[in-house]
Amino acid sequence: MRERIDCDVAIVGGGIVGGSAALFLRQSGLSVTLLERDWCGAKASGVNFGGVRRQGRPLEQLPLSQRAHAIWGRLPELLGTDAEYIRSGHLKLARSEADLDSLIAYRERSQGFGLDLEIIAGEAFRRRWPALGDSAVGGSLCPQDGHANPRLVSPAFARAAAALGAVVREQTPVDRVEKDGDRFVLLSGEALEVRARVLLNTAGAWSLRVAEAFGEPVPLESLHPNMAVTEPLPRFLDVNIGVEGGGVYGRQVPRGNMVVGGGRGFALDADRARPERNAVLGLMRDAAELFPQLRHAHVIRCWTGVEGYTPDRNPVIGPSRTTPNLFHAFGFSGAGFQIGPAVGQTLAELVRDGGTAMPLEPFRIDRFTPTP
Amino acid sequence: MNAPVPPVIVPRLAPLPPVIVGAGPAGIRAAERLVAAGLRPVVIDEAARWGGQIYRQPPEGGPFTRPKSALYGLEAGKADAVHRAMAAIRDHVDYRPRTLAWNCEAGALDLLSDGAVETLPFSHLILATGATDRVLPFPGWTLPGVFTLGGSQVALKFQGCAVGRRVAFLGTGPLLLLVAYQYLKAGVEVAGIFDTTPFLTQARAGVGMLRDPVTFAKGMLYLGWLRARGVPIHYNVRPVRAEGTERVAALVWRDAKGRETRTECDAVAVGLGLRSETQLADLAGCRFRFDAADRAWLPERDAAGRSSVPGVYLAGDGSGIAGADAAELAGERAALALLEDLARDHGGRPVDAARVAELDRRLTGIAAFRRALNAAFPFPADWADAIADDTMICRCEGVTAGTLRAVGRSGQAREINRAKALTRVGMGRCQGRMCGATATELLARALGTGPDGVGRLRAQPPIKPLPIATTIPSPAPGEGVKCDRSPPRERATPQAGRSHDA
Amino acid sequence: MALLQRVAENGRRVVRFTLDGRPVEALEGDTVMTAMLTNGDRLRRSEFADAPRAGFCMMGACQDCWVRTETGERLRACGTFIADGMRLLSDGEWTS
Numbered sequence: 001m002r003e004r005i006d007c008d009v010a011i012v013g014g015g016i017v018g019g020s021a022a023l024f025l026r027q028s029g030l031s032v033t034l035l036e037r038d039w040c041g042a043k044a045s046g047v048n049f050g051g052v053r054r055q056g057r058p059l060e061q062l063p064l065s066q067r068a069h070a071i072w073g074r075l076p077e078l079l080g081t082d083a084e085y086i087r088s089g090h091l092k093l094a095r096s097e098a099d100l101d102s103l104i105a106y107r108e109r110s111q112g113f114g115l116d117l118e119i120i121a122g123e124a125f126r127r128r129w130p131a132l133g134d135s136a137v138g139g140s141l142c143p144q145d146g147h148a149n150p151r152l153v154s155p156a157f158a159r160a161a162a163a164l165g166a167v168v169r170e171q172t173p174v175d176r177v178e179k180d181g182d183r184f185v186l187l188s189g190e191a192l193e194v195r196a197r198v199l200l201n202t203a204g205a206w207s208l209r210v211a212e213a214f215g216e217p218v219p220l221e222s223l224h225p226n227m228a229v230t231e232p233l234p235r236f237l238d239v240n241i242g243v244e245g246g247g248v249y250g251r252q253v254p255r256g257n258m259v260v261g262g263g264r265g266f267a268l269d270a271d272r273a274r275p276e277r278n279a280v281l282g283l284m285r286d287a288a289e290l291f292p293q294l295r296h297a298h299v300i301r302c303w304t305g306v307e308g309y310t311p312d313r314n315p316v317i318g319p320s321r322t323t324p325n326l327f328h329a330f331g332f333s334g335a336g337f338q339i340g341p342a343v344g345q346t347l348a349e350l351v352r353d354g355g356t357a358m359p360l361e362p363f364r365i366d367r368f369t370p371t372p
Numbered sequence: 373m374n375a376p377v378p379p380v381i382v383p384r385l386a387p388l389p390p391v392i393v394g395a396g397p398a399g400i401r402a403a404e405r406l407v408a409a410g411l412r413p414v415v416i417d418e419a420a421r422w423g424g425q426i427y428r429q430p431p432e433g434g435p436f437t438r439p440k441s442a443l444y445g446l447e448a449g450k451a452d453a454v455h456r457a458m459a460a461i462r463d464h465v466d467y468r469p470r471t472l473a474w475n476c477e478a479g480a481l482d483l484l485s486d487g488a489v490e491t492l493p494f495s496h497l498i499l500a501t502g503a504t505d506r507v508l509p510f511p512g513w514t515l516p517g518v519f520t521l522g523g524s525q526v527a528l529k530f531q532g533c534a535v536g537r538r539v540a541f542l543g544t545g546p547l548l549l550l551v552a553y554q555y556l557k558a559g560v561e562v563a564g565i566f567d568t569t570p571f572l573t574q575a576r577a578g579v580g581m582l583r584d585p586v587t588f589a590k591g592m593l594y595l596g597w598l599r600a601r602g603v604p605i606h607y608n609v610r611p612v613r614a615e616g617t618e619r620v621a622a623l624v625w626r627d628a629k630g631r632e633t634r635t636e637c638d639a640v641a642v643g644l645g646l647r648s649e650t651q652l653a654d655l656a657g658c659r660f661r662f663d664a665a666d667r668a669w670l671p672e673r674d675a676a677g678r679s680s681v682p683g684v685y686l687a688g689d690g691s692g693i694a695g696a697d698a699a700e701l702a703g704e705r706a707a708l709a710l711l712e713d714l715a716r717d718h719g720g721r722p723v724d725a726a727r728v729a730e731l732d733r734r735l736t737g738i739a740a741f742r743r744a745l746n747a748a749f750p751f752p753a754d755w756a757d758a759i760a761d762d763t764m765i766c767r768c769e770g771v772t773a774g775t776l777r778a779v780g781r782s783g784q785a786r787e788i789n790r791a792k793a794l795t796r797v798g799m800g801r802c803q804g805r806m807c808g809a810t811a812t813e814l815l816a817r818a819l820g821t822g823p824d825g826v827g828r829l830r831a832q833p834p835i836k837p838l839p840i841a842t843t844i845p846s847p848a849p850g851e852g853v854k855c856d857r858s859p860p861r862e863r864a865t866p867q868a869g870r871s872h873d874a
Numbered sequence: 875m876a877l878l879q880r881v882a883e884n885g886r887r888v889v890r891f892t893l894d895g896r897p898v899e900a901l902e903g904d905t906v907m908t909a910m911l912t913n914g915d916r917l918r919r920s921e922f923a924d925a926p927r928a929g930f931c932m933m934g935a936c937q938d939c940w941v942r943t944e945t946g947e948r949l950r951a952c953g954t955f956i957a958d959g960m961r962l963l964s965d966g967e968w969t970s
Contacts, residue, residue: 802936
């Protein structure tokens with residue numbers, strides 16, 4: 001016998017966006033069913049680098065990012081865990097004067113968003129972070145940015161939603177989704193049918209299936225950021241590090257392990273990816289160049305994930321242009337972890353209030369449609 | 373920017389030299405058979421000398437002087453034959469000792485040798501990766517002086533050292549009596565044999581073991597010898613704790629009636645049979661199945677040693693515990709399977725069908741004996757229940773039993789990789805080798821299911837720690853910076869860099 | 875003060891090294907593990923438990939025997955041979 005669930009909102013995808021949307025919708029008293037094909041927060045939301053960073057984002061993301069910053073400050077209250085979240089500061093390094101100029105220009109452009117960026121260079125830089133040696137001429141510090149353990153944060157949102165009464169079904173892939181009058185109908189095999197007035201498409205790299213089912217194709221591409229972690233080392237780094245121009249990034253967790261990222265893995269199939277050998281070795285080399293403290297360390301584990309990337313590297317967030325009561329939020333292009341909870345909160349607003357103060361125009365789903 | 377595309381495995385005009393990982397009994401017999409067929413296999417082994425763990429040779433130099441009869445006892449003849457087999461083909465194999473295969477990806481192995489990395493493409497691969505002790509934790513098991521049973525044997529035969537002056541032997545399996553016997557013979561005091569199996573279980577299963585009267589007789593010989601020298605032998609024992617602050621001072625144990633006894637000792641050797649080293653098979657993409665006898669997930673192999681991946685073969689204890697004799701046979705059989713496949717795909721001489729039939733027959737006989745051994749030395753499944761919540765189960769990351777149970781009981785983790793993500797169990801340097809069995813048992817019990825019901829801990833590269841220094845360019849005189857095998861530098865685009873560090 | 879006890883093959887050449895700054899002796903063919911544990915009763919201290927560790931499996935699987943040299947190199951003690959002049963540490967960098 002097929003189980004039938006009728007609810008206000010059905011959510012496809014239990015990552016940090018879907019999980020937080022479920023949580024905030026439950027706080028508003030709506031009935032929610034969250035369907036996750038794997039385990040909640042097991043995909044990109046749970047295996048990303050763990051940077052909780054506003055600095056460096058395109059300006060159009062900063063209102064959402066600021067909103068997320070406030071949510072991150074309330075994690076223990078919302079989730080019952082701090083999930084190893086630390087406001088360590090995020091330091092973006094400049095390896096050349098030109099890169100430093102670019103950081104200065106970003107600070108100017110992002111004035112008014114509340115990032116409080118601080119440019120530190122030359123002797124002052126070396127005095128403040130002697131551990132970084134001569135790897136940079138200076139950097140831009142966002143003192144209240146930080147990092148967290150994504151393996152703990154992302155599942156916790158769905159868990160908190162469930163504690164507030166959301167129906168959370170893991171290991172439940174959605175095989176078919178369609179609209180029947182004013183209800184969305186979601187089928188998972190023969191076992192489960194969910195009917196809902198509102199549908200949220202927060203399925204990360206797998207969101208395309210839902211979008212296409214409602215006539216909204218998006219040029220979404222799956223990519224696989226490469227990560228590695230070292231054995232525990234004595235603490236030498238207290239900030240989350242990025243590099244202007246990209247390449248490598250790293251953070252040392254309080255237990256001493258250094259988590260570094262850079263390069264790309266490869267797909268085993270549509271659902272799984274593996275670190276790529278040359279990317280791993282290249283990452284190790286770049287990390288050692290940036291952090292001489294890693295010279296004698298060992299990498300003990302490498303991993304990657306499956307993440308949806310858009311051509312302009314901005315996510316799709318907001319209402320469907322074809323189907324009332326369908327909302328999308330995906331394509332975070334490797335930068336969805338920090339803003340994820342704010343996107344969930346904004347989706348909840350859209351459902352509850354029919355609108356939001358957040359500027360979502362840059363994230364319209366139809367922006368990729370070529371103009372005739 | 374597109375993701376790097378891994379090399380696609382295409383049918384090759386000419387196959388590459390076969391690659392064997394592991395130079396123990398299985399790997400050596402495989403290599404011998406391939407050499408006999410006119411091939412020149414690559415043999416990769418982490419050790420400095422061939423022989424594997426069971427027939428591990430002493431280091432070169434020193435000199436080490438004990439004869440093989442002293443090192444391997446009743447197995448000296450077999451050890452010598454295996455050593456000689458490899459010596460005889462030494463010039464016909466590309467032998468790579470002190471080499472770790474740390475990754476397997478898309479038709480190639482990644483090697484680490486002498487601090488340098490190398491990628492070795494293969495068309496045919498035999499994994500003979502062997503096994504290590506299976507252990508379950510107890511309070512105090514991380515104290516200096518607590519070693520695995522196999523490790524205690526390595527200390528003796530490879531280093532001429534005992535792990536203590538007065539050693540307690542705890543666990544189950546054929547190795548328990550053997551190592552105790554070897555210690556006693558070497559003049560070390562044996563504080564006792566603490567066997568987790570009830571005596572009657574062993575006695576009853578002894579009937580089945582008569583299928584291999586020689587092996588059975590050896591077991592009886594060790595037992596008799598230990599008894600005659602007054603070594604206390606206790607059955608149906610469970611450990612309570614190893615006591616000590618900086619090192620072991622005593623083993624406290626409990627008998628079947630629940631009585632606790634404190635036995636003074638300065639070392640404990642513990643082992644509950646063996647567990648297969650399956651990481652490379654996992655990374656090679658082999659399909660796994662749960663094996664009830666080994667209580668573990670093992671890569672599938674057919675009777676000849678073919679895995680689910682064409683061109684990848686499995687032999688020896690690395691894909692299911694069957695012991696050294698079976699490993700020799702399975703190694704040769706896997707090599708014959710490889711040769712059969714080569715003949716089919718690329719033409720060439722057919723293999724010796726009579727030899728294949730002979731090996732298959734003998735492997736079947738050994739399988740029956742192993743079933744009897746498993747019945748004689750059952751895994752003490754209740755041990756896991758008795759582990760106190762504050763006992764550390766993951767030596768690397770310091771995760772306790774209680775932490776693991778909690779994620780199971782609260783419904784947060786219904787699967788072992790999920791438990792790993794939430795608790796860090798299996799995330800440390802050893803990648804779950806030492807804690808994986810425990811974590812699986814504990815999670816299964818917390819969820820009210822069996823160890824087959826919580827999934828399989830997936831392997832991740834590198835399968836052992838990979839030194840970052842291997843990628844650091846070293847300045848060479850007169851030519852600035854040099855980096856031999858370093859990958860090509862790829863300057864990330866600003867957009868790519870921006871886009872995945874959060 | 876020694877965890878491991880030599881029971882055979884003591885006639886090998888002497889190798890001199892230092893352990894926590896103290897000059898000590900081992901024999902040629904000793905692993906770093908044997909060399910350290912015949913001169914002391916631990917290899918390192920655990921990063922997370924502040925407890926002594928002395929290895930466990932002796933065959934390169936458990937990874938519990940990584941030790942440091944004075945210049946910061948990390949060696950897996952069960953799989954590395956002792957050499958003259960090595961300067962090994964068994965004190966944790968975690969307790970300092």
